[in-house]
Amino acid sequence: MPATKVVVSIPDEVPYDVRIGAQVLDDLGNSLKRIPRVANASRVVIVSDTNVAPLYLAAAKESLARSGFRTSDIVVPAGEDAKSVEVLGEVWEALASLKLSRDGAIVALGGGVVGDLAGFAAATYLRGVPCVQAPTTLLAMVDSSVGGKTAINLEAGKNLAGTFTQPAFVCASTATLSTLPEREWACGCAEVAKAAVIDGDDFFFWLCDVADDLAQRDEEAVIEAITRSVVFKAGVVAADQKESQGVRECLNYGHTLGHAIEKLAGYGTFSHGACVAEGMRFAIRLAQKEVGAPDELVAAQDELLDGLGLPRLGWKAAPEEVLSAMKGDKKVRDGKVRFVLPSDVGKWGLLHVADEAVLAELKEWFA
Ligand SMILES: NC(=O)c1ccc[n+]([C@@H]2O[C@H](COP(=O)([O-])OP(=O)(O)OC[C@H]3O[C@@H](n4cnc5c(N)ncnc54)[C@H](O)[C@@H]3O)[C@@H](O)[C@H]2O)c1
Numbered sequence: 023m024p025a026t027k028v029v030v031s032i033p034d035e036v037p038y039d040v041r042i043g044a045q046v047l048d049d050l051g052n053s054l055k056r057i058p059r060v061a062n063a064s065r066v067v068i069v070s071d072t073n074v075a076p077l078y079l080a081a082a083k084e085s086l087a088r089s090g091f092r093t094s095d096i097v098v099p100a101g102e103d104a105k106s107v108e109v110l111g112e113v114w115e116a117l118a119s120l121k122l123s124r125d126g127a128i129v130a131l132g133g134g135v136v137g138d139l140a141g142f143a144a145a146t147y148l149r150g151v152p153c154v155q156a157p158t159t160l161l162a163m164v165d166s167s168v169g170g171k172t173a174i175n176l177e178a179g180k181n182l183a184g185t186f187t188q189p190a191f192v193c194a195s196t197a198t199l200s201t202l203p204e205r206e207w208a209c210g211c212a213e214v215a216k217a218a219v220i221d222g223d224d225f226f227f228w229l230c231d232v233a234d235d236l237a238q239r240d241e242e243a244v245i246e247a248i249t250r251s252v253v254f255k256a257g258v259v260a261a262d263q264k265e266s267q268g269v270r271e272c273l274n275y276g277h278t279l280g281h282a283i284e285k286l287a288g289y290g291t292f293s294h295g296a297c298v299a300e301g302m303r304f305a306i307r308l309a310q311k312e313v314g315a316p317d318e319l320v321a322a323q324d325e326l327l328d329g330l331g332l333p334r335l336g337w338k339a340a341p342e343e344v345l346s347a348m349k350g351d352k353k354v355r356d357g358k359v360r361f362v363l364p365s366d367v368g369k370w371g372l373l374h375v376a377d378e379a380v381l382a383e384l385k386e387w388f389a
Pocket residue numbers: 071072073074077100101102105132133134135136138158159161162165166167168169170171172180181198199200201202203206209
């Protein structure tokens with residue numbers, strides 16, 4: 023299947039391409055030669071993690087070398103803990119030791135953790151060098167590699183220090199997904215489902231039709247799902263790059279309960295995507311009561327998530343405890359819990375829901 027390309031055009035930013043296809047990593051060097059601010063890079067530093075580097079670092083380096091780039095690499099520990107002040111400091115120091123200069127570039131080769139960390143390092147080292155995202159998880163391909171959010175975690179919470187810095191290019195090589203563990207696959211599928219519900223009928227009903235194929239990693243379905251998700255995300259980010267216009271918040275659909283579960287169950291107990299899927303099931307039921315979401319949509323979304331390998335978690339907690347965890351979220355304003363609630367496919371609003379209504383819905387959910 024041929025590679026596809028999506029152009030991300032954000033006001034006041036240099037437009038960039040997202041290339042999606044089985045073998046696009048092998049073509050990374052050629053692709054970078056076509057990007058003016060990277061084409062003549064004196065050195066390209068690839069940042070990757072201990073799981074991804076043994077699998078794909080050599081291929082990325084070879085492709086860059088074939089196009090005449092001088093390459094180096096920095097390998098960080100795999101997992102969320104790498105998004106820390108300590109590891110960021112190590113990456114900065116390593117970049118300085120490698121004498122990466124302003125005319126160099128960084129490639130983030132890995133999942134969302136490497137993308138966020140290397141993106142932040144690139145945005146801040148020497149006050150900014152270009153960053154190329156080479157995502158290797160489904161989640162990173164459909165979501166985190168596009169849109170320019172970079173971040174590390176602080177003791178006080180996730181993603182509390184970061185920048186909005188758009189990448190120079192995104193290279194989504196679907197061949198790398200062949201080694202992705204099942205749990206991570208389902209995690210990415212949840213973000214695709216989220217995008218489809220928020221985007222509209224065309225994406226949503228297409229996804230309902232191919233849910234099994236996507237769960238089975240059928241190449242055509244995978245490339246199409248990534249392409250549609252990137253087109254969706256690019257549109258959202260173009261309308262609201264810095265989450266200040268009330269548009270980008272649609273990307274938090276399913277996240278209000280999802281984040282609370284992650285926190286209460288303990289980070290890593292369930293995957294982020296599994297928690298988002300649970301949050302979407304909960305939010306659509308709340309939307310039934312609050313904004314009249316139709317019964318058919320609740321059933322269709324349930325069926326879609328089941329088909330994508332995202333069953334109900336069966337996790338329970340005291341409703342009051344869950345409400346309190348929701349209120350601890352950094353997106354809470356004035357102590358009121360806000361939910362992205364779809365009244366139908368493609369129609370959503372950001373609503374403050376009264377504590378009593380949230381508690382009543384949680385009681386029903388856990389019954
Ligand atoms: N910047 C954004 O807009 C944005 C959006 C959503 C999520 N995020 C962030 O993304 C992160 C989650 O990203 P993620 O789910 O990709 O997690 P991740 O980067 O931790 O990757 C998941 C696991 O899969 C491994 N892995 C990656 N690619 C692989 C491959 N091809 N084969 C085998 N193993 C592979 C990784 O080493 C890791 O163990 C979170 O930190 C989240 O905050 C950022």
